Amino acid sequence: MNERITASALRPVTELNYLNAINVARYRAIMRYIYLQYQRLKYWLKPEEIFEGIQAWDVIDGYTLEQCVSDLEQLKNWGNLASRHDGGRALSLEEYMRKKSQYLLTPYAIEIERMLEALEKVKGYGGSLETTYFDTISECIQQIRVNADGMREGEALHNWEKLYVAFKTMHENAADFIASMNSIQAEEMMATDGFLAMKENLVNYLQHFVKSLQRNAYRIEGQLQQISPPLAELYLAHVTADELRKPRLEEGKTAEELMSEFRQGWSNLMRWFVGDAINVSELTLLEKATKDTIAKVVRSAVRLQERRRGGASRRLDLELVAERFAAMDKMEDAHRFAAYVFGLFPARHLQGEDRRETERADASTWEEPPNIRLIRTRSRRRVSKGASEPMRSHGAKREAYREQVQELLAEESAFTERMLGYGSIRIEELPQVDGKERMRLLQWIGRCSAVEARSFVTADGFRVSVSKPKPDDTAVLRCEDGDLTMRNYRIEVTRGELARG
Structure with missing residues (x-):
């Protein structure tokens, strides 16, 4: 479900202005004090109460009550505070002449202060994997x-x-x-x-x-x-x-x-x-x-354990292993001991064909004759250039591979022509097929099922289409190497524009 964004969600959030204003310390002190009183269920506050609370913290030097009233009005203009007239009795002439108000946090301001309070407690990502x-x-x-x-x-x-x-x-x-x-x-x-x-x-x-x-x-x-x-x-x-x-008093x-x-x-x-x-x-x-x-x-x-072991000397261990090797009389015992001590050596991949003397599965590697491979040196020392080697020709391999590909293309073309002769045919109507023809049928069905059109065009220009049967419509594809129970697809082969040309 895609939610549409409204115009109100794109408006500027003026309630956040006090976090980056010039007098940010004064504004944040006022908002934090009012928020703490809100948590104590004390909602409407007078400017004198707010000023005395901030003065008790002793975090702002030279702060006056007039500045506090001005800051409260600015916060009210930004939408962080709401105010109402204080109808209480004035105790002095100054208090009587000054416009008396009480201030309350707005819902936006409460959520902002909650967010700031949570941010102050963040140390790293935290989190847990509770089940x-x-x-x-x-x-x-x-x-x-x-x-x-x-x-x-x-x-x-x-x-x-x-x-x-x-x-x-x-x-x-x-x-x-x-x-x-x-x-x-x-x-x-x-x-x-x-x-x-x-x-x-x-x-x-x-x-x-x-x-x-x-x-x-x-x-x-x-x-x-x-x-x-x-x-x-x-x-x-x-x-x-x-x-x-x-029950709600405000509009919900x-x-x-x-x-x-x-x-x-x-x-x-x-x-x-x-x-x-x-x-x-x-x-x-x-x-x-x-x-x-x-x-x-x-x-x-x-990695840490390997780094620890890397600095330890193994001289005594190697001397003991050398003594054990020297005391052995049979090569087979030395091979077994080396397997226990060193395990498999790092593999080196050498390209080429092994000339094996026998195809016995139980033949040992040690009984095989060695295969000689020329390995270039990694030394930086310059070596005099020897005789140039002739360029190797791979024409015979390429020709053999080309003939193999042509044979496969010919078999596929013959199969396509035969399916073209059937026109539209279901799996249950097909005669017995061999293993290669079965694989081609399954490949056709897979390619058609992967696209929305349920069809594709071969390299020769023939269009192969497959109709999906009902779930309970099954058939048996008869093959030379056995029978395959599958869904009774309908396969249709038609001649495309390229094939007509």
Whole structure:
């Protein structure tokens, strides 16, 4: 579902002006003080109360009450504060002459201060890979499947809030944790020796999450696929009705706006667990990202361990191995001992054909005669040029390959001509075919099924079309090496413009 953006969403946010104004320290002190009082359920404040609270913090030098009143009016003009006349009794002539007002935070300002308060606590990405959210999500979805049309008043909204809060928290925590594992700080930490101490716990933590993901999240995917669109619409209608029953003094969202919002939330849930026709589910992406993180942690630990071992001297070990080799009388024992000590040596790929004396599968490598290969030196020392080598000719191989290709093209052309003679024919009507003809038929069906037109044009200009049968319409393709049960496709070969010419 594509959401349309409205003109109100593109307006300038004047409520954010105080964060970058010239007197930003004064404005932020006022807004933070009023916000703290709002959390203590004290909403309407006088300028004198605000000024005394800021003075108690002692963060602004030379601040006066007149400046505080001016700042409050400026914040009111930006839309951060609302004001009303203070009808209280004046206690002095100055207070009587001054316009008395009380100030209250606007909804925008409350959300801005909440955001700033959360930003001050941010240290790194944070996040976690909690598996308990999957149980909550599964329980809520199961309740929708069983009782979506029989929920009592308020039950649907409670279920939705519980479901979407668990889903949103799980998604945000997982995304933050994976992002933290790919941050610069994590890269630097994985390069230190202290990382080896926490490597086991980290890998176990990630592996536990992957197992729970595979066990629970895919069960949720199956549950969501069992909820039909009409049942989901009925459930969201109950949620919307419960939300509209809440008493509100200010103007709220309409039923259409709420229903559109809940549909978008349901679409987000389906896309995360099930995916859509274009993209795979984010559940699959999260599993892949977690497995990649495990591999990254293991690679970092291996590099650290190899770096540790690289500085250690192995002279005594090698001397002991040399003594054991010297004490052996049989070559076979030396080969076995070398396999235990050194394992496989690094492979070197040498191009060429081996001239084997025998095709026995049990023949040992040591019984084979050596193949001599000339290897160029890697030394930087100049070597005198020897006799020039003649240019190698590959004409015979190219000719053999050309004949092989021509033979295949001839076989394919003959098969196409034979199918052209049939015109339009079903699988069950075809005579017995050989293995190569069976493969060509399957390739034709695969190419036609991959395009919307259900047809393609061969190199000779023949058009091959395939009609898709009903799911229960099957046939047996008779082949020389056995029978193949498959769907009863109708195949039609016609002569195109190129073939007519």
